[in-house]
Amino acid sequence: MGKEGTLYLCPTPIGNLEDITLRALKILKEVDLIAAEDTRVTIKLLNHYEIKTPLVSYHEHNKRGQGPKLIGLLQEGKNIALVSDAGTPGISDPGQDLVKLAIEAGIEVVPLPGAAAVISALVASGLSTERFAFEGFLPKKAGERDKRLAELAPDPRTLIFYEAPHRITKTLKALKDGLGNRKAVIAREMTKLHEEFIRGTLEELIQKFAETAPKGEMVIVLEGAGADSKPGKENSPGWDPELSAIERKSKLESIIEDKIRKGFSKNQALREAAKELGISRNEAYELLINKS
Numbered sequence: 544m545g546k547e548g549t550l551y552l553c554p555t556p557i558g559n560l561e562d563i564t565l566r567a568l569k570i571l572k573e574v575d576l577i578a579a580e581d582t583r584v585t586i587k588l589l590n591h592y593e594i595k596t597p598l599v600s601y602h603e604h605n606k607r608g609q610g611p612k613l614i615g616l617l618q619e620g621k622n623i624a625l626v627s628d629a630g631t632p633g634i635s636d637p638g639q640d641l642v643k644l645a646i647e648a649g650i651e652v653v654p655l656p657g658a659a660a661v662i663s664a665l666v667a668s669g670l671s672t673e674r675f676a677f678e679g680f681l682p683k684k685a686g687e688r689d690k691r692l693a694e695l696a697p698d699p700r701t702l703i704f705y706e707a708p709h710r711i712t713k714t715l716k717a718l719k720d721g722l723g724n725r726k727a728v729i730a731r732e733m734t735k736l737h738e739e740f741i742r743g744t745l746e747e748l749i750q751k752f753a754e755t756a757p758k759g760e761m762v763i764v765l766e767g768a769g770a771d772s773k774p775g776k777e778n779s780p781g782w783d784p785e786l787s788a789i790e791r792k793s794k795l796e797s798i799i800e801d802k803i804r805k806g807f808s809k810n811q812a813l814r815e816a817a818k819e820l821g822i823s824r825n826e827a828y829e830l831l832i833n834k835s
């Protein structure tokens with residue numbers, strides 16, 4: 544049997560056609576076949592760079608049949624480049640299934656570095672890049688989504704989500720209900736004409752989108768639990784000046800209980816509740832142990 548081919552994971556631009564590496568263009572020219580999520584999208588890129596390599600489709604709805612066929616071709620010695628509609632194949636698209644099949648079949652898999660919306664959104668967000676978690680698309684069913692959010696509630700890492708424009712407001716509301724009124728950034732239409740980074744608390748973003756419906760592709764970047772941000776008091780419910788000490792304590796306790804129900808530890812719940820009320824953790828602690 545001759546030498547087996549290689550599966551190249553080939554990132555393509557997420558908007559601006561110039562965001563493709565020299566190596567990716569070379570591989571796209573040299574391989575025997577390009578497996579594309581949507582051949583109509585990829586043909587535009589290939590035409591732009593005058594690449595004549597044959598295209599086949601490989602997507603969510605044909606991956607079960609098409610995957611083994613592509614592995615067969617790789618085993619016959621053909622080199623294949625896998626591309627998604629945009630960005631890095633394997634990130635929120637069926638690419639990962641083909642990679643798994645290739646590894647099982649002993650095929651060499653070569654990743655090319657390149658565009659990925661998750662990374663561009665994170666680095667421009669201004670939120671912590673030290674530790675982050677990519678969550679892709681949240682489940683569409685409310686029950687599953689809220690379960691996922693409960694798992695994420697105590698996570699101190701910056702969280703990154705992909706979302707479709709028609710669902711963005713609903714998702715921001717779910718994030719606020721599940722994780723509290725955190726700082727967030729919407730990275731919209733990155734690398735395109737209308738690229739925009741919209742920053743604010745979740746509440747502010749929800750209000751903004753109530754006035755103007757968002758358009759285009761977007762990524763949500765959200766600060767982690769207990770992040771070292773100090774939202775202004777105007778961004779938090781704060782205290783009603785009419786509240787007595789007992790009423791303040793009871794309000795604080797109810798926020799803490801709610802956080803614990805959502806999966807926070809006692810300590811994290813105290814910190815988050817303090818943040819929500821615009822007071823320091825120590826002030827919240829003092830209030831809580833106050834017997835009066």
Ligand code: SAM
Pocket residue numbers: 557558627629630631632633634635636658659660661704705706707730731732733734735760761762
């Ligand atoms: N494989 C791609 C990647 O590496 O980023 C992601 C594919 S996923 C099916 C598509 C989602 O990526 C969109 O719904 C949006 O959340 C995000 N996205 C892709 N291009 C974008 C862009 N130019 N600006 C903002 N978000 C983008």
